[in-house]
Amino acid sequence: MSSTFDRVATIIAETCDIPRDTITPESHAIDDLGIDSLDFLDIAFAIDKAFGIKLPLEKWTQEVNDGKATTEQYFVLKNLSARIDELVAAKDA
Amino acid sequence: MHLEYFHLIDRIADLRTEQRSITVEAQVPQESTIFEGHFPGHPLMPGVLLIESMAQASGWLLIALTRFERMPFLAAVKEAKMRTFVTPGELLTIEAAVVHEGSGFTITEAKVSVGGKTKCNATLTFRQVPFPNDDLRGHMETMAKRIGFPQQMFAHG
Numbered sequence: 001m002s003s004t005f006d007r008v009a010t011i012i013a014e015t016c017d018i019p020r021d022t023i024t025p026e027s028h029a030i031d032d033l034g035i036d037s038l039d040f041l042d043i044a045f046a047i048d049k050a051f052g053i054k055l056p057l058e059k060w061t062q063e064v065n066d067g068k069a070t071t072e073q074y075f076v077l078k079n080l081s082a083r084i085d086e087l088v089a090a091k092d093a
Numbered sequence: 094m095h096l097e098y099f100h101l102i103d104r105i106a107d108l109r110t111e112q113r114s115i116t117v118e119a120q121v122p123q124e125s126t127i128f129e130g131h132f133p134g135h136p137l138m139p140g141v142l143l144i145e146s147m148a149q150a151s152g153w154l155l156i157a158l159t160r161f162e163r164m165p166f167l168a169a170v171k172e173a174k175m176r177t178f179v180t181p182g183e184l185l186t187i188e189a190a191v192v193h194e195g196s197g198f199t200i201t202e203a204k205v206s207v208g209g210k211t212k213c214n215a216t217l218t219f220r221q222v223p224f225p226n227d228d229l230r231g232h233m234e235t236m237a238k239r240i241g242f243p244q245q246m247f248a249h250g
Contacts, residue, residue, distance in 0.1 A: 044195050055195070
């Protein structure tokens with residue numbers, strides 16, 4: 001089974017028409033890949049469906065706006081993948 | 094339907110919150126300045142207004158599901174298909190259903206039909222945010238009462 005990162009990268013490539021080989025674990029979805037908030041809704045929809053979770057985008061955005069978190073924590077893909085793994089584990093617990 | 098005010102929905106016919114779906118009715122007027130331009134000698138309900146009617150039907154559903162806590166704003170239109178013409182005087186039945194509830198956004202599928210025949214359909218994405226001010230919320234509540242929004246759905250009604 002492919003890794004969470006691989007699945008996320010494939011979703012981003014297909015959803016946003018970004019060449020798959022330009023997407024790395026270190027890529028920042030917003031700053032490096034140029035994904036805007038509307039396109040990210042499509043990605044969130046695809047991730048929600050693929051993993052059977054609900055990405056807490058509102059909570060994350062609030063934390064970033066409040067200075068309690070950085071965008072890197074949620075939108076660098078290796079970190080996003082880790083968050084997804086946590087949500088999947090919590091769902092299965 | 095009051096096209097000049099962008100009030101497209103006349104009546105909520107059925108609101109099924111457990112199924113996360115809604116059916117509404119909208120009467121296309123016989124006359125409107127819109128039809129004078131779209132098109133002279135061949136009046137048609139513009140496709141963008143049909144999409145808007147599906148968005149408004151979806152919007153009332155989402156307002157019901159959040160019990161007037163959030164206002165949905167149309168964010169994306171996908172797979173919109175205008176299958177046949179809609180002409181002045183037709184009674185539209187508009188159905189909408191939630192297909193995905195995300196965090197701060199929801200996706201619906203909606204269709205417009207006349208006499209059981211599908212006229213158009215689309216997949217719509219909405220951002221849902223707290224009402225930006227009391228004026229808008231008050232306006233929406235007034236509109237809701239006018240179109241038969243169930244009283245028990247008002248959060249503080």
